[in-house]
Amino acid sequence: MNALYSLLFVFLLVLIPLFGVDAAHMRTFFGVCIPTTAFIIFIIGFVYKVVTWGRSAVPFRIPTTGGQFQSFDPELFKQNKLDCPQTGAQTFFRMVLEVFAFRSLFRNTQVSLHQGKDHPVVAYKSSKWLWLFAITFHYSFFIIALRHLRLFLEPIPFLPVGAIEFVDGILQIGAPVMYLSDAGLVAGVLLLLGRRLVLPRINYISYVSDYFPLLLILSVALSGIYMRYYAKVDIIAIKELTMGLVTFHYVVPESISASFFVHVFLVSTLMAYFPFSKLMHMPGVFLSPTRNLPNDSRAKHHVNPWNDPNIKAHAYADYEKEFGVPMAEAGLPLDNPENGVPKDEAEA
Amino acid sequence: MSDIPKADELFKSIDYNPPLTGWMETPVDFSPGHWCYPAKPEKIAYMDKKLPGLWGEPRQWVPSDVDWKLPANWKETVVNGFRERLKKFRSLQLFMDICVRCGACADKCHYFIGSGDPKNMPVLRAELMRSVYRGEFTVAGKILSKFTGSRVMEEDVLKEWFIYFYQCTQCRRCSLFCPYGIDTAEMTMMARELMHLVGLNTNWIMEPVSNCNITGNHLGIQPHAFKDIVDFMVDDIEEVTGRRVKAPLNEKGHEILFITPSGDVFADPGIYTFMGYLLLFDYLDLDYTLSTYASEGGNFGSFTNNESMKKLNAKMYAEAERLGCKWILGGECGHMWRVIHQYMDTMNGDTQWSGMTTPKSPITGTVFNTAAATKMLHITEFTADLIKHNKLKLDPSRNDHLRVTFHDSCNPARGMGLLEEPRYVLKHVCNNFFEMPPATIREQTFCCAGGSGLNTDEIMEIRLRGGLPRGNALRYVQEQHGVNLMACICAIDRATLIPLADYWAPGVTISGTHELVANALVLEEGEVRTMDMRQEPLPGFEDEDDDWTPPTKEDA
Ligand code: SF4
Ligand code: SF4
Numbered sequence: 014m015n016a017l018y019s020l021l022f023v024f025l026l027v028l029i030p031l032f033g034v035d036a037a038h039m040r041t042f043f044g045v046c047i048p049t050t051a052f053i054i055f056i057i058g059f060v061y062k063v064v065t066w067g068r069s070a071v072p073f074r075i076p077t078t079g080g081q082f083q084s085f086d087p088e089l090f091k092q093n094k095l096d097c098p099q100t101g102a103q104t105f106f107r108m109v110l111e112v113f114a115f116r117s118l119f120r121n122t123q124v125s126l127h128q129g130k131d132h133p134v135v136a137y138k139s140s141k142w143l144w145l146f147a148i149t150f151h152y153s154f155f156i157i158a159l160r161h162l163r164l165f166l167e168p169i170p171f172l173p174v175g176a177i178e179f180v181d182g183i184l185q186i187g188a189p190v191m192y193l194s195d196a197g198l199v200a201g202v203l204l205l206l207g208r209r210l211v212l213p214r215i216n217y218i219s220y221v222s223d224y225f226p227l228l229l230i231l232s233v234a235l236s237g238i239y240m241r242y243y244a245k246v247d248i249i250a251i252k253e254l255t256m257g258l259v260t261f262h263y264v265v266p267e268s269i270s271a272s273f274f275v276h277v278f279l280v281s282t283l284m285a286y287f288p289f290s291k292l293m294h295m296p297g298v299f300l301s302p303t304r305n306l307p308n309d310s311r312a313k314h315h316v317n318p319w320n321d322p323n324i325k326a327h328a329y330a331d332y333e334k335e336f337g338v339p340m341a342e343a344g345l346p347l348d349n350p351e352n353g354v355p356k357d358e359a360e361a
Numbered sequence: 362m363s364d365i366p367k368a369d370e371l372f373k374s375i376d377y378n379p380p381l382t383g384w385m386e387t388p389v390d391f392s393p394g395h396w397c398y399p400a401k402p403e404k405i406a407y408m409d410k411k412l413p414g415l416w417g418e419p420r421q422w423v424p425s426d427v428d429w430k431l432p433a434n435w436k437e438t439v440v441n442g443f444r445e446r447l448k449k450f451r452s453l454q455l456f457m458d459i460c461v462r463c464g465a466c467a468d469k470c471h472y473f474i475g476s477g478d479p480k481n482m483p484v485l486r487a488e489l490m491r492s493v494y495r496g497e498f499t500v501a502g503k504i505l506s507k508f509t510g511s512r513v514m515e516e517d518v519l520k521e522w523f524i525y526f527y528q529c530t531q532c533r534r535c536s537l538f539c540p541y542g543i544d545t546a547e548m549t550m551m552a553r554e555l556m557h558l559v560g561l562n563t564n565w566i567m568e569p570v571s572n573c574n575i576t577g578n579h580l581g582i583q584p585h586a587f588k589d590i591v592d593f594m595v596d597d598i599e600e601v602t603g604r605r606v607k608a609p610l611n612e613k614g615h616e617i618l619f620i621t622p623s624g625d626v627f628a629d630p631g632i633y634t635f636m637g638y639l640l641l642f643d644y645l646d647l648d649y650t651l652s653t654y655a656s657e658g659g660n661f662g663s664f665t666n667n668e669s670m671k672k673l674n675a676k677m678y679a680e681a682e683r684l685g686c687k688w689i690l691g692g693e694c695g696h697m698w699r700v701i702h703q704y705m706d707t708m709n710g711d712t713q714w715s716g717m718t719t720p721k722s723p724i725t726g727t728v729f730n731t732a733a734a735t736k737m738l739h740i741t742e743f744t745a746d747l748i749k750h751n752k753l754k755l756d757p758s759r760n761d762h763l764r765v766t767f768h769d770s771c772n773p774a775r776g777m778g779l780l781e782e783p784r785y786v787l788k789h790v791c792n793n794f795f796e797m798p799p800a801t802i803r804e805q806t807f808c809c810a811g812g813s814g815l816n817t818d819e820i821m822e823i824r825l826r827g828g829l830p831r832g833n834a835l836r837y838v839q840e841q842h843g844v845n846l847m848a849c850i851c852a853i854d855r856a857t858l859i860p861l862a863d864y865w866a867p868g869v870t871i872s873g874t875h876e877l878v879a880n881a882l883v884l885e886e887g888e889v890r891t892m893d894m895r896q897e898p899l900p901g902f903e904d905e906d907d908d909w910t911p912p913t914k915e916d917a
Binding site: 084290298327 | 369375384450455458459474492542577611612703704707710712727730731735774803836872
């Protein structure tokens with residue numbers, strides 16, 4: 014049901030520009046106004062969210078440790094520097110692997126129950142599918158985004174844009190050359206989507222807001238592929254438009270076909286939707302306090318900005334007042350010997 | 362415990378397929394057995410005097426009743442408290458925003474593995490809170506509630522929180538596997554803080570908290586009784602070893618203050634571990650003291666709110682100052698060590714007195730820079746260092762009747778990284794050591810299902826279900842290697858693993874590591890021991906009495 018809703022939404026999103034651009038004056042609207050507005054929403058929303066996170070305090074160092082910590086005897090007990098970092102550099106590498114290799118996800122296991130010979134067996138096996146799907150998806154997306162830089166830069170720098178295009182098109186399939194990343198993105202989305210639809214537990218936890226971004230990205234990819242391989246849009250004219258966007262000299266050449274506007278509209282939707290959605294995991298992963306902090310709070314002093322110094326331990330003096338008599342009887346030392354004298358005797 | 366199904370039946374009842382109704386529509390089971398008893402009003406009243414405003418109105422209420430007697434403004438209190446904590450904890454704010462519901466954490470929780478209840482999947486447990494976050498605090502959630510899985514705070518929601526956030530042991534296993542490190546334990550802690558604000562709590566947590574504040578330890582053992590118990594253990598040690606050990610209590614002017622969880626003082630088998638500490642310290646002629654006032658390392662405050670955690674923890678530094686101790690040595694305890702490692706210095710470090718120094722072993726001279734800020738050392742670090750420097754004469758063959766495995770407690774494993782030291786100690790004091798399967802130990806260790814204040818008998822079935830992963834791994838080494846003892850470094854484990862083992866791997870006993878150290882410790886040249894710390898005969902020394910069989914009914 015949630016998946017269907019999402020699909021319906023995305024269809025509507027495709028229809029809007031399809032009908033919209035037919036009215037001539039709407040070309041500027043879809044070519045300039047919408048993408049510019051979406052970009053502004055994206056930037057402001059993105060920054061706002063990250064600033065909100067940044068303003069929220071990190072009172073304690075709570076890294077989830079995944080291996081041996083730095084011991085008093087580093088030779089005898091070898092530290093796992095990546096999963097249990099204690100210095101800034103080690104933590105940095107932990108984050109690099111987290112961000113670029115999805116290391117935690119790589120660890121994923123799957124549990125299953127079996128009836129053993131005479132008693133139950135709980136088994137765990139490594140499960141790297143999600144990691145594979147996710148990494149295919151994200152890298153393809155990333156590369157495609159980088160490739161698009163050629164539309165906004167003049168001259169086009171070889172690094173990284175040219176180089177990426179070269180590697181991406183290395184299989185030299187068809188004309189125009191097919192990019193691996195295009196295939197990767199579509200495959201990645203479909204696999205992630207399939208997973209959500211097929212696995213009962215994942216299906217159970219999926220909302221519209223989980224299907225929608227996947228389908229939206231799929232539609233972006235498909236419209237892009239359509240433009241490039243089938244409609245063969247006028248790329249020179251498009252570059253004119255995009256360069257106009259970044260230099261604020263807006264032009265919307267007549268030769269650009271409708272499929273481009275569909276693509277741009279979907280991308281705009283994605284940009285505007287981004288800051289309000291779970292897609293914010295992209296910047297969020299850098300800020301996660303269980304991953305980006307060194308595990309050093311027993312060795313180094315840190316400050317909790319809202320630590321309340323007025324909270325104090327139950328005073329020993331009160332404790333002794335309360336238990337002084339039995340303490341004295343038991344022969345425990347007292348700070349104040351008077352506490353050891355039973356009340357009635359003291360009064361007498 | 363009679364209505365708890367047999368292990369096989371319980372196992373067969375686990376179904377990983379979610380129900381047909383959506384999770385928001387699936388009703389929660391409030392029948393007895395699904396919740397821990399609420400706190401006695403006087404416990405709340407006491408804590409409210411000490412830390413005002415954090416506990417709601419003290420009152421008598423029962424979770425199976427429809428009316429939970431919530432205060433009139435409960436909703437405001439919870440929502441405002443939520444908003445406040447979003448600013449105070451980046452972890453909370455971030456974890457509310459960035460979960461992608463990928464489900465990588467779903468089958469990592471021992472409670473899910475043993476129950477199949479989808480709300481025990483960490484992702485859904487956290488959604489109980491996230492849905493409210495979206496519904497109350499985000500624009501998208503407010504307009505598109507149905508599509509974003511949002512809802513507003515309602516009584517049913519709060520009641521659902523009560524069940525499921527007291528069905529999370531804050532073990533953080535889910536966090537290890539999440540691509541963003543989302544830590545459901547952290548959210549559980551926040552949800553509990555919020556529930557405390559309106560008086561939803563459990564007695565098994567609140568009674569220890571208030572006891573700890575009054576008497577110094579969870580169990581409410583008063584100082585003279587504490588001394589009696591220690592004296593009793595000194596007698597027992599003499600019985601086993603022939604040596605009368607010193608057990609200094611509340612004495613000023615010693616170098617080291619030793620603090621362990623009170624479970625080690627009070628209950629089987631913790632007391633054998635405590636005897637192990639005493640014997641070891643006496644053997645070393647260590648300049649130390651115990652304290653009745655700071656007679657608790659465990660910190661049940663951390664299961665309620667930050668304020669109580671700080672308050673209970675502060676006692677350690679206060680007592681070190683009063684007694685003039687230079688550093689603190691800490692016993693075997695799980696969550697106590699998470700608090701010490703991740704929180705102690707940050708919240709109480711500035712109350713350290715000037716005489717405290719970085720721990721330095723008086724026996725080996727090793728300086729423990731890893732504890733330079735807290736000035737508190739873990740006993741297995743201390744002992745491992747002794748062993749490495751050959752300062753202990755050990756006869757591991759005294760533990761030859763034991764085939765030992767080691768249970769990593771969640772907190773030292775995933776909140777600290779203390780993995781090798783206890784293994785090193787164990788391997789030197791016993792000859793037969795076997796690891797459980799890799800997916801169930803070290804950082805991937807499974808909880809005893811009784812942490813974070815859940816080790817109470819009224820939820821025994823839930824505990825046994827949660828204990829399935831650990832119990833099954835134990836059963837595995839029991840069959841493969843004849844393991845008959847599981848050592849651990851946590852007092853809650855020592856209590857909760859016993860019923861767990863009896864249920865899932867009958868025949869395995871539980872101990873702390875220093876109990877085995879004490880067994881192996883050779884006090885003097887040529888010393889012969891005939892029994893272990895439990896006063897059970899060592900192999901070859903069984904006396905005839907042991908062959909005594911009870912007279913049959915007919916004879917009687
Ligand atoms: S693994 Fe992390 S991101 Fe994935 S569902 Fe669980 S908490 Fe959310
Ligand atoms: S912290 Fe542990 S008990 Fe809580 S949800 Fe995560 S895995 Fe389950």
